[in-house]
Amino acid sequence: MTQQTEGLYIVLLSIHGLIRWHNLELGRDADTGGQTLYVVELAQALASQPEVARVDLLTQRVVDNNVSSDYAQPVEELSENLRIVRIDAGPEEYLPKESLWDHLDSFIDNLTDFFRDNNAVPDIIHSHYADAGYVGCHIASLLGIPLIHTGHSLGRIKRSRLMASGLKAQEIETRFNMSRRIEAEEQTLATAERVITSTHQEIEEQYELYHYYQPDQMRVVPPGTNLKKFMPPTGTELKSSLFKKLTTHLKEPDKPIILALSRPDQRKNIVALVEAFGQSLQLQQLANLMIVAGNRDDIDDLDEGAQEVFHELLVAIDRYDLYSKVALPKHHQRDQVAEIYQIAAASGGVFVNPALTEPFGLTLIEAAACGLPIVATEDGGPQDIVRNCKNGILIDPLEPETISAALLKLLRKQDLWRKYSASGLRGVQENYSWDAHAKRYLQIIRPIAERSEQLVRKPVKQRAGLYRDRAIVSDLDQNLIGDSQSLRELLEVLRRQRKSTYFILATGRRLDSALKLMKKHRIPQPDVLMTSSGTEIYHAPKLTIDTFWARHISYRWSLREVKKILVDFPGLKNQPTQEQSRFKLSYYINPELADIEKIKQLLHQEEQAVFVQTAFGQFLDVLPLRASKGMALRYVVEQLNIPLEAVFVAGGSGADEDMMRGNTLAAVVANRHNEELSQLTDIERIYFSRQPNAAGILEALDFYDFFNSCRDPREVSPADENG
Template identity: 50%
Template sequence: MTNSAIRSKSPLYILMISVHGLVRGKDMELGRDADTGGQITYVVELARTLSRHREVEQVDLLTRQIEDPAVSPDYAQAEEEIGSGARILRLPFGPRRYLRKELLWPHLDQMVDRCLHLLRQQGRLPDLIHTHYADAGYVGQQLSLLLGIPQIHTGHSLGRPKRAQLLASGRKEQAIERQFNLARRIAVEEEVLAHAALVVTSTRQEIEDQYGMYQNHDPRRCVVIPPGIDTSRFSPSGRLPPDPHIADRIKRFLTHPEKPMILAICRPDTRKNLQGLVTAYGTHPQLQQMANLVIVAGNRDDIRTLDDAQRKVLGDLLFDIDRYDLWGKVAIPRHHAPADVPELYRLAARRRGVFVNPALTEPFGLTLIEAAASGLPFVATEDGGPRDIVANCRNGLLANPLDPDAIAVALEQALANKEQWRQWARNGLLGVKRHYSWDAHVAKYMQAVRHLLRRDRKRLRRQLAFTQHADKSPMPLVRRMLVCDIDNTLIGDREGLKELVSWLRQHAGSVGFGIATGRTLDSAVKVLKQWRVPLPNVLITSVGSEINYGPKLRPDSGWTNHIRHLWRRDALVNALADIPALELQAQENQREFKLSYNVKPGMMPPLKEIYRRLHQHHLHAKLIYSHAAFLDVLPVRASKGLAIRYLAYKWALPLRCFLVAGDSGNDEEMLVGDTLGVVVGNHSPELAILRGQEQIYFARGHCASGIVEGLKHYGFDHEANPQLEKEALA
């Protein structure tokens, strides 16, 4: 069967993620704040257009659910249909109120978990995950790692170029970091670039100059796909009658409203360089004689109620207007609706004006395409995407955004030659039609996706087989989970192990398999290979301080972030260094979140004494003493039992759907509680105290034979125990 035939029978499910800003399918509040801009338009229109493609069945756009009286109740809706086969899904995570993107980082792991719950509820995994901007890139990378699904990423804007431009504009590095948290963002961007199967960019310059600033950039995994534009909204001035209300809103600011317009539409954001634009206009009297300046910078009722960054931008603009005495020459309307934007372009075109985008950095420049589709030439920053747009549309000029004189000269040139202006207007209309329609964008997008999925042949395995080579994780779809210790529990009886592995293969897809061990990850993988045990779906190692997922041993960064709480590794080493009975084990036994000691028999003080010592140093840790010979020091949130409970939450699987098997005191914590426990027949004496407890079965068989005996005791399969199935799906 050909790939084409397979695709026709299995149309794609694409999961898009765009975390920040205000996202809805209609009446988008573009420019309301620094986070609600062109990216919102792009992701919504891409989702809509993709859903109409013959090879796509469903497109879900995941974003944040916001319950805040300061914003529309639309953003609190859990689901919004935006077309046939396309919807916006809003997931609650973090505070209910609206937050700017720089404050969302601590809450993104919770979004990962909510996404996993959603996928379990609907019982279907996406074929692709497409993320937008660094915050969604982080979420999508975790999902991609956990699920084995390819990630496509679009950066929209990047931290390194942004920091470089802000430094060049005179901002101090500490102030930049305090406002934008760029160190964290750049680190995430590096990780996403190292992992993503495909990076979608708007321009070749974006690949070479902007992504080229990153260590993990690989041009071979990048593809240029210019964004599309809704040409039904943006059209030349002659096709629609003028809207007098829009003109009146601008007219009231101006002494000579009939003059050509220099139009700027953007968010009140430092990067948009509006101050540089006003300086260019204010220091060139000839330009003031030629045209009025109209700045549409978001919406406001009272500048004093805006956030600090927007308040500063608009305040500086007003100060500069007064400084250069531009009253009557500059219009800064307080309000505009998304529906007003096309008419603003047409109004500027009717007055033979020009659009201007002086941004410090512009990855693409969607407003330039909108202006071109409206028959309006432009002057734009020479940084980023405008280079490609000018090359394709031949309808304007580029200028250095850091040089107000260069901006002014380009604007004068664009306004002075009427014949050139008319030619640019015609060129722009043709260029948009040829290069920037949504249908053309999606056609190229799907071509790249087909190539990606052909490379990822394992995507075609719809059956999530329990093999060492299965790529997609079955975790979101499993209904029960077997987790067992390795030494003297899973291994030790070859015949019983052979029977257990056969049972696991028979129940692949509905029963997941995990191990929980004190061994390090490398040691656990090595011993499993020696005993010919297929790599588990989940590996809890180093006494519960690490969680990885097979077969690629993908780490669970959510668990890492969770157990990092109160952990001060170096301080703990120093505090325990003067206890003579403790000797650090070899380096290979030490981990980022685990300190392992050998204990000299009869010399170690009681655990209570060690805890007291740690508290005196304001340190927090969990001490696990085993076999009267070893002491493991862990974060307070780490252990095998807590790791299993974390998995139950993360994968939305009730604890009664976990069957846990062990043989020694180290396993006690994961055996008790709501899990179904199995104590193998060769257990250590310290587990005898659990005999008779509810949901703990003492098997007669040793090692894996005892596990198989426990599986039969609990009826741990769908047919034998429908109640477990019902609870798993609840």
């Protein structure tokens, strides 16, 4: 075999999905989405660079009457140095990626033959996704080619999302070959010279969970943006039919447009934007608000999560009487998105992304490419974007006043608006265009290809099991929080044990309230966050809500009926709206007037399937019968496939009691509220710490030797009994 003598020969390996140069069938199925678009655009960008001699994009060949015959062509050339090469592997028909694993070794052999027949070995092979990583590892080892890898999505994170949809661990293994995928990802990390990601957050929250993770291996190169599609306004946008359609309900449509564009998802936090707008008369005088939140014919036809978002939006619009000041268009087409950005820019507006969590922030880059200054959440990807483009202001998504302050600053100061608009255009060109991506990419791989730079791997210790096998669960208030020094020590322990141990938080607070408290005390996002007393469950890293749990606990639950029954009950007072949720009714208690047992009796007499709990002697929650912290915890650990005996629970109030009873290893911290939980002193597997707060948790973890033997030393083991 011979090497290319001039310029780099790069092979991109993306096995699954339907890949061709024209008319990509994006969204046809789960395998034909962002990854296929990314590798096609990356290949084209690299082939246009003068130091690149050839780029081959290698994928599977598909001969199937159900798909286009394009995918059966062995070779599809786009230019003299750029082609798609399709390799045979297993059955010819189009298979989902989960069914390809048994055929990847055949792909490896046929790919090796391809290189041999062409008498050329690439300088670099870049694998995309786990299946390509598996192939890339073998080819790299066989032919001595440096491997570069991009995961796109990772098995450990995908497993969490599937569990959030209600799938059991065994079903996930059977349907998605998850163990093989994760093993392939570990092998890829052990082999690759460099791993390319989109953001720093992706590295910290996802790759760090892997045993063969090497910090020096990782490089952040954001994907490119199509600047032929997303570009500044031409000056005709405010006369277009689309502008008239979008602003038809606005009283003063010529005002600047504050634009938000996202899915109707709680995590996108667009209700907070309406709150900020509604609370600021100055903002309302200066601008209109436009929220483009997907397409809908009837809100009642949307899924429950989207329905709840629209309900909160409409309630907020009504509360602040924002009719004729807020546009909430029902429909838009995908190819109109760029024009929507351009309309907002032409109006002198601002783009806002107030999401609770934002791993990347593609909409921010698209908006910047259209000349829109941005206001964005300080979480994740937007930090990188604002740092690179210097085109906007980061805000705390949990504090509406920071949103309104940033918007007022940009709308009032025209010089600043123009500065950020111009800076954003430059920054996108320099950092987020495909040309910029390709140049940064080549800076990384060139020394690897030339063998002048090699990864020095640090020794790693791989655990026996593929998945984490234990979990630590804690409440926030009157428990985890209270002493900053011991909290820092506990968080460091959790960080070190991250590969073996899940971290779960269970709180009576709503999601936004819990996140605000966590942020204040610098508590990182847990693997699972159970909020509103166990009625809502969110999974890391994107706070994916557990939809199966929501369906499960809705059984025989009637929020309206419970409200009606308790409306005049003596000693009860409604907590503020922000502490209520669709599965939790929260009250303040006057202990002298409110008889808890009578409340329970009344609700049961009225045939309400509910669970009633109290906490801190002053709060009462009414939940669905199937919901509580303890029920949510048992559901979560079953999904994670962890035995309760390997779960440690720390509690400090009566609301934690049902988490602590049973087979878990539990601890009551010394600062528990009054004498709540004192009735648990005689219960086995419950330890009463002498120290308060996080120090008490650390004390109990040491008592149980949790990260090693993980058992209650007071219990007699079978080995002890046998002498």
